[in-house]
Amino acid sequence: MFDPGLAGAFGHRGDITIFVASEIVTxxxxxxxxxxxxxxxGRILGVGxxxxxxxxxxxxxxxxxxxxxxxxxxxxxxSHVIEGALWERPYVGFHPRRGPAGQIEGGQRSIDELLERLxxxxxxxxxxxxxxxxxxxxxxYFPGERLTSAHLDMVSSTRQIxxxxxxxxxxxxxxxxLQANGIDADSETEGIVRDTNGQAVGELxxxxxxxxxxxxxxxxxxxxxxxxxxxLARQGVNGGITTVTNLAGAEITDPQAAAPIAEQVADxxxxxxxxxxxxxxxxxxxxxxxxxxxxxxxxxxKLIYGGVKIVGDGSIQGYTAVMxxxxxxxxxxxxxxxxxxxxxxxxxxxxxAAGINLHLHANGDATIDAVIDAVDHALRHHAxxxxxxxxxxxxxxxxxxxxxxxxxxxxxxxxxxxxxYWGDQHYTSTLGPDRxxxxxxxxxxxxxxxxxxxHSDAPVTPLNQLHTMWCATNRTTPTxxxxxxxxxxxxxxxxxxxxIDAAYQLHLDHxxxxxxxxxxxxxxxxxxxPLTCDPDHIRDISIWGTVLNGTPQPAN
Amino acid sequence: xxxxxxxxxxxxxxGFLGAGKTTVINQILRGASGERIVVLVNxxxxxxxxxxxxxxxxxxxxxxxxxxxCCSLGDEFALTLPDLLELSPPIDRVVVEASGIGDPGRIAQxxxxxxxxxxxxxxxxxxxxxxxxxxxxxxxxxxxxxxxxAHVVAMTKSDLATSDELKRAKARIxxxxxxxxxxxxxxxxxxxxxxxxxxxxxxxxxxxxAATSDSSMFTHGIDVQTVPVPAQVERVLLDQWLAALPExxxxxxxxxxxxxxxxxxxxxxxxxxxxxxxxxxADEPRLVVISITxxxxxxxxx
Numbered sequence: 001m002f003d004p005g006l007a008g009a010f011g012h013r014g015d016i017t018i019f020v021a022s023e024i025v026t027x028x029x030x031x032x033x034x035x036x037x038x039x040x041x042g043r044i045l046g047v048g049x050x051x052x053x054x055x056x057x058x059x060x061x062x063x064x065x066x067x068x069x070x071x072x073x074x075x076x077x078x079s080h081v082i083e084g085a086l087w088e089r090p091y092v093g094f095h096p097r098r099g100p101a102g103q104i105e106g107g108q109r110s111i112d113e114l115l116e117r118l119x120x121x122x123x124x125x126x127x128x129x130x131x132x133x134x135x136x137x138x139x140x141y142f143p144g145e146r147l148t149s150a151h152l153d154m155v156s157s158t159r160q161i162x163x164x165x166x167x168x169x170x171x172x173x174x175x176x177x178l179q180a181n182g183i184d185a186d187s188e189t190e191g192i193v194r195d196t197n198g199q200a201v202g203e204l205x206x207x208x209x210x211x212x213x214x215x216x217x218x219x220x221x222x223x224x225x226x227x228x229x230x231x232l233a234r235q236g237v238n239g240g241i242t243t244v245t246n247l248a249g250a251e252i253t254d255p256q257a258a259a260p261i262a263e264q265v266a267d268x269x270x271x272x273x274x275x276x277x278x279x280x281x282x283x284x285x286x287x288x289x290x291x292x293x294x295x296x297x298x299x300x301x302k303l304i305y306g307g308v309k310i311v312g313d314g315s316i317q318g319y320t321a322v323m324x325x326x327x328x329x330x331x332x333x334x335x336x337x338x339x340x341x342x343x344x345x346x347x348x349x350x351x352x353a354a355g356i357n358l359h360l361h362a363n364g365d366a367t368i369d370a371v372i373d374a375v376d377h378a379l380r381h382h383a384x385x386x387x388x389x390x391x392x393x394x395x396x397x398x399x400x401x402x403x404x405x406x407x408x409x410x411x412x413x414x415x416x417x418x419x420x421y422w423g424d425q426h427y428t429s430t431l432g433p434d435r436x437x438x439x440x441x442x443x444x445x446x447x448x449x450x451x452x453x454x455h456s457d458a459p460v461t462p463l464n465q466l467h468t469m470w471c472a473t474n475r476t477t478p479t480x481x482x483x484x485x486x487x488x489x490x491x492x493x494x495x496x497x498x499x500i501d502a503a504y505q506l507h508l509d510h511x512x513x514x515x516x517x518x519x520x521x522x523x524x525x526x527x528x529x530p531l532t533c534d535p536d537h538i539r540d541i542s543i544w545g546t547v548l549n550g551t552p553q554p555a556n
Numbered sequence: 557x558x559x560x561x562x563x564x565x566x567x568x569x570x571g572f573l574g575a576g577k578t579t580v581i582n583q584i585l586r587g588a589s590g591e592r593i594v595v596l597v598n599x600x601x602x603x604x605x606x607x608x609x610x611x612x613x614x615x616x617x618x619x620x621x622x623x624x625x626c627c628s629l630g631d632e633f634a635l636t637l638p639d640l641l642e643l644s645p646p647i648d649r650v651v652v653e654a655s656g657i658g659d660p661g662r663i664a665q666x667x668x669x670x671x672x673x674x675x676x677x678x679x680x681x682x683x684x685x686x687x688x689x690x691x692x693x694x695x696x697x698x699x700x701x702x703x704x705x706a707h708v709v710a711m712t713k714s715d716l717a718t719s720d721e722l723k724r725a726k727a728r729i730x731x732x733x734x735x736x737x738x739x740x741x742x743x744x745x746x747x748x749x750x751x752x753x754x755x756x757x758x759x760x761x762x763x764x765x766a767a768t769s770d771s772s773m774f775t776h777g778i779d780v781q782t783v784p785v786p787a788q789v790e791r792v793l794l795d796q797w798l799a800a801l802p803e804x805x806x807x808x809x810x811x812x813x814x815x816x817x818x819x820x821x822x823x824x825x826x827x828x829x830x831x832x833x834x835x836x837x838a839d840e841p842r843l844v845v846i847s848i849t850x851x852x853x854x855x856x857x858x
Contacts, residue, residue: 182670187668189668190665208666211635211666221635253628254632283599284601284602337698340656366694
């Protein structure tokens, strides 16, 4: 637990600022609520009524939040830097989202509305040769009609028009794009969707097919540019988040990636804390352990290498999550391992032995079995009780799974946003009603004693933890279903999931996650107390912005 | 990439962990004989390469004394693939090692992108272990899918198996790939005959016609036969003949002058057949058929 970064230098205190708020929700059960918090050198000097804080000497009283509610700085423990890259392009999804400048985008609810938006964006692009690339289309919401190049040709017959789907596994393009890239009846690449005459209809499925379009290949290559960290940070502040994660860091597989990231985050005006879990690539366990340990030696207060991410399988809506009996309701194959289970076990054991915290992507129940078994085996060989290895997504985890996870000291990060964004589709098309009711069972995790967080997987769903909390407390779908009403959690549990319990699974609960003396002065500033408002309205609470290390960061 | 350059042949080596991919890759690098081959492997650090072949090495790249390069394929492998076309001196060939659980057919799709030409997907199966893998309730379906995505399945370590084991393993694989026209080849010591491994841009093979009488230059277990081709062939007859070839035909390559005064290049590897236009008529039209020894096929009656 000892952390030299928190030890500080006694007797050399900087200026003291005391923030007053209409209420401060601390998430520290010893003092759940307060009116004042004193901040010094970016850390919390004390919490309580003003007279208790005055003992520290002269201070400045900051009253800008007098009518607001402060909660601990919210933590998004599963998101991706690509969130930043995508927001440099127009968002055209079904559900409206808030962009980095504070603008509301998307909400295109039919193909006609989509085309109207594309017309507008086409007119706004002054360079006639520049392709128009938009993102966020979810064809699940346009049943019956599939977007094709014929639709997009109505937008432009001179400019390349490219619409990326929400999954990022598909794109639909216009005829200009097909022609410019030589995609025709003779193209061999799988995933170029064709009509009955063999002509390409504009839909490109999966990466090989998408990479036949030069503009997309360029875009994907640009995704890893560190400048996108700023947009990610901006999105985070707008969503009331003080600590964001990159859960697919490339710094192990690409050693050159680390320095430019460090430089960006070190900028004093960079408004968010970034925790990264790196993909191990194919390197040997020893090489991975050595590399992540070296990265951790460079950790600062704002840039933290937490450990290693391992991806076990695919997704449920993509039918690639590896399932146990009875599998998908449409009889789709049982799913695709990204790592063979025996190899997964070997990786977990090796990294665990090296003291590396693991975040393990597992959507299907067969993959969840394999992950839990792997941690169980690792613990038989190496008694590291404080590992906090975390099951990521944890969508159809059963009570038996959670009981074992509790015994093993594992955490869960539950993808509650699925209830709202794909709950209806899971109900009708992937798992069927029974198992869809049993998705994202936060109440079971709590009952069985597993500490959990909840997440957006941004850019898959929007980066906004109030929305994610709302999904967990209400479990409703766009068509008005309530999925698994026994699995709703309280607003308090939901707030704990995005603050102190998220911090716990990142091994940062001694530094962030509650408003408590000695921790970083990270707050989320809200107009309404999410613990006392109607749970139906949690997602509608306005976000003033955040405070990071004592510095206010207003949202756009 | 200069416009005049022909597409770089792209070969995928698939197979589960322990199937013998590393041995095959070492054989490719050792036998490069003048070709500049880039081999993309899962992890260079985990790929033992003959020390006497190594000219220099960094964390993720090994340069060989014969000009070949062996490097790790990162997560962004597909995005950085076009960079290989910019290397100087230019490369002659790319070989990609699929991950043990990966879909080799999926990786092969990158070989159809501009600048590259897919030359074949060779999936390895360890004679001793393949039956057990196919029976594994967790990953068996994915192993079977890998085999079905092959153009040629190579049964490795065949010298270490008894003839009964070999027969059983072959029967299991044949059952999985049944009806897909995928030949199953037995190899040992990771040695896949170069005329099977590489079809495109392989001058050695294009000169086969003259040499078929001297079968000693070819690998044991492989037949190379020249099929007589008349001055002109009806396209439909060519298609019919190719489609009727038995599964044990590994590769067909050649040039044919068609009845409509055009000419085509024929490239067939396992079930994958490409017939592409050729700018000029061939002086010596011919077809070379490489098959597992003893394979019988009808010569065309054109």
